[in-house]
């Protein structure tokens with residue numbers, strides 16, 4: 001894992017000191033709300049329906065056990081005993097008091113964390129594949145690049161006042177788990193043959209993707225940018241956007257609108273022209289020595305040499321059915337023999353997607369210390385990952401997780417929905433999201449039924465800002481407001497992976513009382529329509545919207 | 557974001573969040589900000605509502621509160637209640653965590 005150097009630590013400490021002064025002046029009345037609001041937003045502090053909300057950055061979703069313990073401590077000491085892991089791999093606290101924000105930030109700084117650039121029109125926390133470094137078939141660990149970009153984009157003076165917020169995601173695998181095609185910039189690490197059996201690593205660059213009011217799939221503007229030139233290329237994109245992005249209209253200010261308006265070819269031309277200047281100046285060329293220095297933080301750990309299969313695991317699976325289900329559903333193959341990637345579902349049946357209480361966070365930290373080389377990942381689907389668990393330890397890990405209600409075997413199933421905070425917390429919401437996720441998971445709680453349905457990604461947003469990624473849900477649910485009452489619009493066929501697609505709206509919206517029945521009708525239609533081996537998304541892609549729509553709106 | 561009050565709103569009150577905690581409060585008698593809707597001043601008609609908002613917007617108000625606005629309430633046999641789901645949730649707390657927010661304090 002990356003560790004702060006003296007410069008990182010100094011920057012964070014200085015920012016905490018500066019913001020602490022600003023908080024004190026606001027409380028004394030020396031700063032007006034108008035003056036204070038942009039300052040608090042730069043430090044991740046929002047005002048929501050019931051209280052302030054602090055969004056803490058988790059760079060590329062990687063946490064140490066020590067950091068997780070600190071997050072638990074903050075939840076317990078300064079908040080109401082829990083935190084919410086978000087679709088941007090961050091954590092949000094829902095009840096901090098303004099006067100205590102400096103203390104929280106100081107505590108975070110002690111473990112190399114902060115809330116800087118988690119809000120505002122700047123480059124936000126960079127997200128990455130949660131299986132970085134441990135999944136078979138990866139070109140390299142994408143967090144090396146993510147860390148280089150984090151350093152480049154932190155406090156970058158030219159990009160502190162962009163037309164709008166800016167999100168970058170990176171993966172190094174052909175299977176896209178980071179939804180890179182729905183980010184302002186999405187990067188895929190790829191290899192290029194340079195002859196004599198040698199290859200070079202670089203990046204495929206996708207630009208102008210996004211969800212929200214106007215969803216777009218990003219356009220690929222470059223097949224290969226050599227690693228050493230990546231920052232120069234990114235800087236070129238940012239400059240084009242900073243110059244041409246619309247500042248006159250909030251709804252048209254994202255880079256996706258610019259790319260859409262000027263077109264992919266023109267965007268490419270402008271970026272290449274700018275890139276030529278920056279590249280020629282060589283100031284952003286990352287020296288090999290620096291690449292190696294950062295790369296060393298992400299070097300593979302000293303794996304033990306283990307047998308591919310574990311007798312202990314096999315025996316436990318044959319005697320404990322619940323454990324066997326969990327292994328079947330939540331465990332992913334590790335690239336190293338004898339190891340496993342463990343997914344911790346933060347979606348217990350009837351629970352709040354992404355929420356974890358302080359006791360659970362402490363337990364996860366303990367498990368990570370004992371069984372996963374101190375490391376935890378946060379996924380954009382609001383779950384957690386233990387990346388380095390030995391297969392023969394899986395049963396112990398499972399038992400410890402189960403004791404904390406953290407062993408729900410539902411990864412990728414219908415009860416593993418994404419849900420934004422929605423109208424239960426969010427100032428911008430039209431409708432609640434969390435209760436729908438809870439009701440859906442309760443309705444489909446039966447595990448045999450969930451297994452029969454198979455992979456089905458339900459994604460729920462409480463408003464058109466789409467924090468719950470509803471556009472890319474196999475079933476997407478969007479909360480809309482009709483005269484102060486909650487309604488829900490359904491869309492089908494979205495996908496955030498490498499087969500990227502945007503869901504199609506089914507038709508008129510449903511009331512809160514009708515929406516879960518409507519989801520059930522869609523599931524029933526799928527079961528009637530599917531061919532052997534087809535997932536919901538496959539069936540939808542084969543038959544289209546009409547048969548689903550007919551069932552959905554058929555009179556009872 | 558949901559609308560707070562329609563043009564045809566009959567009864568309205570003024571709400572805000574406190575600077576210190578972001579807590580939901582309502583504009584009440586004697587220029588005070590109170591945590592419960594049943595302590596709020598409720599006015600009838602748009603003119604009275606605008607006058608109430610103006611009264612709440614004293615120059616020193618933002619020392620205590622931010623995000624001030626009018627919202628619509630309806631008369632029920634148990635007193636005035638917010639019309640919208642949004643304001644109902646603000647007045648009570650998250651519907652998914654009945655142990656939190658004002659509802660948990662029996663307010």
Ligand code: SF4
Nearest residue numbers: 420426429462463467
């Ligand atoms: S999608 Fe809307 S309601 Fe949900 S968290 Fe984002 S802004 Fe809030």
